[in-house]
Amino acid sequence: xxxxxxxxxxxxxxxxxxxxxxxxxxxxxxxxxxxxxxxxxxxxxxxxxxxxxxxxxxxxxxxxxxxxxxxxxxxxxxxxxxxxxxxxxxxxxxxxxxxxxxxxxxxxxxxxxxxxxxxxxxxxxxxxxxxxxxxxxxxxxxxxxxxxxxxxxxxxxxxxxxxxxxxxxxxxxxxxxxxxxxxxxxxxxxxxxxxxxxxxxxxxxxxxxxxx
Amino acid sequence: xxxxxxxxxxxxxxxxxxxxxxxxxxxxxxxxxxxxxxxxxxxxxxxxxxxxxxxxxxxxxxxxxxxxxxxxxxxxxxxxxxxxxxxxxxxxxxxxxxxxxxxxxxxxxxxxxxxxxxxxxxxxxxxxxxxxxxxxxxxxxxxxxxxxxxxxxxxxxxxxxxxxxxxxxxxxxxxxxxxxxxxxxxxxxxxxxxxxxxxxxxxxxxxxxxxxxxxxxxxxxxxxxxxxxxxxxxxxxxxxxxxxxxxxxxxxxxxxxxxxxxxxxxxxxxxxxxxxxxxxxxxxxxxxxxxxxxxxxxxxxxxxxxxxxxxxxxxxxxxxxxxxxxxxxxxxxxxxxxxxxxxxxxxxxxxxxxxxxxxxxxxxxxxxxxxxxxxxxxxxxxxxxxxxxxxxxxxxxxxxxxxxxxxxxxxxxxxxxxxxxxxxxxxxxxxxxxxxxxxxxxx
Numbered sequence: 001x002x003x004x005x006x007x008x009x010x011x012x013x014x015x016x017x018x019x020x021x022x023x024x025x026x027x028x029x030x031x032x033x034x035x036x037x038x039x040x041x042x043x044x045x046x047x048x049x050x051x052x053x054x055x056x057x058x059x060x061x062x063x064x065x066x067x068x069x070x071x072x073x074x075x076x077x078x079x080x081x082x083x084x085x086x087x088x089x090x091x092x093x094x095x096x097x098x099x100x101x102x103x104x105x106x107x108x109x110x111x112x113x114x115x116x117x118x119x120x121x122x123x124x125x126x127x128x129x130x131x132x133x134x135x136x137x138x139x140x141x142x143x144x145x146x147x148x149x150x151x152x153x154x155x156x157x158x159x160x161x162x163x164x165x166x167x168x169x170x171x172x173x174x175x176x177x178x179x180x181x182x183x184x185x186x187x188x189x190x191x192x193x194x195x196x197x198x199x200x201x202x203x204x205x206x207x208x209x210x211x212x
Numbered sequence: 213x214x215x216x217x218x219x220x221x222x223x224x225x226x227x228x229x230x231x232x233x234x235x236x237x238x239x240x241x242x243x244x245x246x247x248x249x250x251x252x253x254x255x256x257x258x259x260x261x262x263x264x265x266x267x268x269x270x271x272x273x274x275x276x277x278x279x280x281x282x283x284x285x286x287x288x289x290x291x292x293x294x295x296x297x298x299x300x301x302x303x304x305x306x307x308x309x310x311x312x313x314x315x316x317x318x319x320x321x322x323x324x325x326x327x328x329x330x331x332x333x334x335x336x337x338x339x340x341x342x343x344x345x346x347x348x349x350x351x352x353x354x355x356x357x358x359x360x361x362x363x364x365x366x367x368x369x370x371x372x373x374x375x376x377x378x379x380x381x382x383x384x385x386x387x388x389x390x391x392x393x394x395x396x397x398x399x400x401x402x403x404x405x406x407x408x409x410x411x412x413x414x415x416x417x418x419x420x421x422x423x424x425x426x427x428x429x430x431x432x433x434x435x436x437x438x439x440x441x442x443x444x445x446x447x448x449x450x451x452x453x454x455x456x457x458x459x460x461x462x463x464x465x466x467x468x469x470x471x472x473x474x475x476x477x478x479x480x481x482x483x484x485x486x487x488x489x490x491x492x493x494x495x496x497x498x499x500x501x502x503x504x505x506x507x508x509x510x511x512x513x514x515x516x517x518x519x520x521x522x523x524x525x526x527x528x529x530x531x532x533x534x535x536x537x538x539x540x541x542x543x544x545x546x547x548x549x550x551x552x553x554x555x556x557x558x559x560x561x562x563x564x565x566x567x568x569x570x571x572x573x574x575x576x577x578x579x580x581x582x583x584x585x586x587x588x589x590x591x592x593x594x595x596x597x598x599x600x601x602x603x604x605x606x607x608x609x610x611x612x613x614x615x616x617x618x619x620x621x622x623x624x625x626x627x628x629x630x631x632x633x634x635x636x637x638x639x640x641x642x643x644x645x646x647x648x649x650x651x652x653x654x655x
Contacts, residue, residue, distance in 0.1 A: 040257055044250045053239035061238065066249065067364045073253055134233060141230040160223055160231040161238075192224030201226065 022087040029086035032077065040077055047090070048073070051097045057161045058101045058154060060142030072100045091171055098154065098172040105150045140201055144194045151175075152187035159184055242582060247616050251646050256361060258649075259326040263297070295342045297324035311337045323347065326361040327368065332387075340371075346379075355387040362402065372397075375408030375425065393427035398437050420609070436605040504538035513542035517551065524551075528558040533568050540575060549579050570601035574610050581613065591617045608634075612643030615650065624653055 028046070031039035051072055056065045076096050083092050145153050154173065158164045166184070170177045195201060223231060241249075303319035304312050311331060313319040320330040321339065327346075331337050335354025341347060346368035349356065353373075360368050360379050368379040372388035375395050382402025388395050397406055399417045406415045406423055415434065417423055424433045504516045520527045520539050527539065536559045543552035556572040556579075563569045577593030580586030594614040598607065611634050619627035631647040638644060 041250055041254060044253055045246070048246050048249055049241045052241040052245075056239035057234055060234075064364050066245070067362060070249060070253060070256070071363075074256055077257065134237060137230055137233055138237065141234060157234075160228070161234045163235065188223050188227075192227040195227040195230060196224060201230075 021090075025089035026086040029080070029083055029089040029092075032080045033083070033086070040073075043077075043089075043093075044073055047093045051093065054094070054097050054158070054162055055101055058098075058157045059104065060145065061138055068100065068104055072097050075100065091168075094168070095172045095174065098158070099174075102150055102154060102173075105153065109150060137201065140198060141195075144191060144198065147194060148187055148190060152183055152190070155180055155183045156187040156191060160188070243587060243620065247620060251616075252361070254649065255645060256326045259322070263299075263322070263324055295344055296347065298322060298339075298342060298347070300339075305339055309338045309340055311339060321347075321349070325363060325366075328357075328359045329370070330357045331355070332357070343367075351386060351388050353388060353390040355385060357385045359383045360402070373408075374427070375406055378405050378407075395423070395425040395427070397423040399423075400437070420606070438605045438607075504535045504542070508538040508541055513545050516542040517546060517548065520551070520555075524554070528554060529562075531558075533559060533563045533566060536562075537568050537571070540572070544575065544579075549582070553579055567601060567604065570597055570604055571606065573597040573600060574604075574606045577610070577613065581617065587617050587621055591621065608638045608643070611637070612647070615643060615647060619650060624650060 028039060028042055032043060048069065052065065052069045055068045055072070059065060059068065076093065079096070083089065145157070148156065151173070155169055158169045158172065159166070164172070166177060166180050169184075170180045173180070175183075222228070299322055300311065301320045301322060302317035303314050306312055311319055311321070313331065313333070313335075316333065318330060318333050320328055322328050323342075329347075329349055331351075332355035335356065336352040337354065337356060338350045338352070339347065340350050346360075346366050348369045348371070350371040351373070356370060356372070358368075358370060358379065360366070360382050362382075370377045370379060370386055372386045372395055373390060373393070375388070377384075377386055377397065379402075382404055383400040384398060384402070384404060386395070386397045395406075395408070397404070397417065399419055399421050401419050403419070404417050406417065406425075408425070408427075415423060415432070417434070420437050422435060422437045426433075504519075507513075507515050516539055528536075531539070536555050540552045540555035540559065543549070543555060553576065556576050559572040560569045560576075573593050574597040577590040577597065580590035580593060591614060594610045594617065597604065597610045598614070601607065604610075611630065615627055615630040615634055618630050627650055631650040634643055634647040635651060
């Protein structure tokens, strides 16, 4: 059994290589602000995996993950001049991505699309390569996440799936640390209860129940 | 984890296991996806720069432009929002939407989201409608080359004569000849569905396919984009159909692409609506009895895979080349890459020297590329394919992928030679823009 406390945490705000990474980020940020030719591509190369991961894990298996990732970068470059500290480019990118994902989740909620896709169908795009048990388990997980509020869902995913620290989440979501803790506590409890109560998931979690 | 991270908000064991599964299984961007995304982003940004430049020029001398300029708004979500900005290069848009090209010019509609619809010289086209999600263009006679930038909720439509082409993010060309009643659609990338007289419902096309409809002869032909085998002659008036009992192309199903055996079928003279469910079931059963290529054409991938998996070793050792190709395609479409790889390996081993074995090299390259760390292997497969099938169906694609792989592995300077070859051989290919950019960058 796996508890989230055993997860390796990603360091999103403070990069592992410390100052040199920040210096590189600052250089890249200035190049982006100055509109240098290859800066956008370099930014994509450096941060696309990170942003794609956040989008994919927050939205769930979704055919639009690639589109949303593209949209984040496209809009990010328009707003790059609002970056106050060039050395904090990484945090800026993460905050921006989280903000767009939050809008996307709210947009879907507002339209009462509470299932995994906007059409109400569960998209299989990212799931086809998995075995059927894992596929089913992930579908259920994201169905249950749809029952949480947008903030609860994001905080929970960023913490327990993406592996961010509480401070990083607070910074990315532009809320206080206390709010993050309170939201996370409530969301974790709620999701755990939902999963435990879900009769369609076997106790091992990730095992599919025979279809009806 | 640091002490500061303690939140006393742990998940229960089952929820934690699910979260771990999501972390392992979701969100991993493959190098191929990253490369593709970078190319798309670069193209979008370049177009935005061009649009900004155009708007500046237009602001300085708007009267000099006959093109229509609207407020640029790229981030459109609904058709009730402001319509997409666009401009027409090489002509003007009349009040009724007719596209009037200047003499000896091929006009191109450029939209704010990066989508480009270019008309061949002499094409009669009309911009019927533009809204926040896309546009509707009609071709009365002639050819349009379409490059739609994929976006959520986008809605693009091209009418070619009486045929309707519903477009998602895609690159294709559509030619409609009013005099002969002939439609020709070549799909390089993405997906479209084509519907109209004699199609028997929407025909879903996938990348690398070419669809020809000879309306007057009630003929429909769907095959690989460079496959000229079984082409419908412009003057063909015969009604003979070699595959008499095969229905029109599958209804809302992805048909066989690049199949060596072209799907040539007579279409019912008035078939517009899709056949009812019992007929579709009968079609599937008929496909099953005729073999996997037919099942593939019907989009019945699951049947092919299920049948193959009943005795996979025997299938791999004893099946025909056609069946192995169909199995590989079905497995690729269902993302069962291991199965696809085994079928492709068998194809190469057992039918060495055949065109299908060469095609298998290309597909093995795509699989290696998709799997991330296999760019070096992918490059070898593309080279093998280009050597074995110098004029094969996938040469343009293989050369384009090779260019991308060389650039990623060895840098711009090394990739320049490949880019130059690509531009020389496929100046209008789907990688032409990237190749030109790379060539310029290397200078």
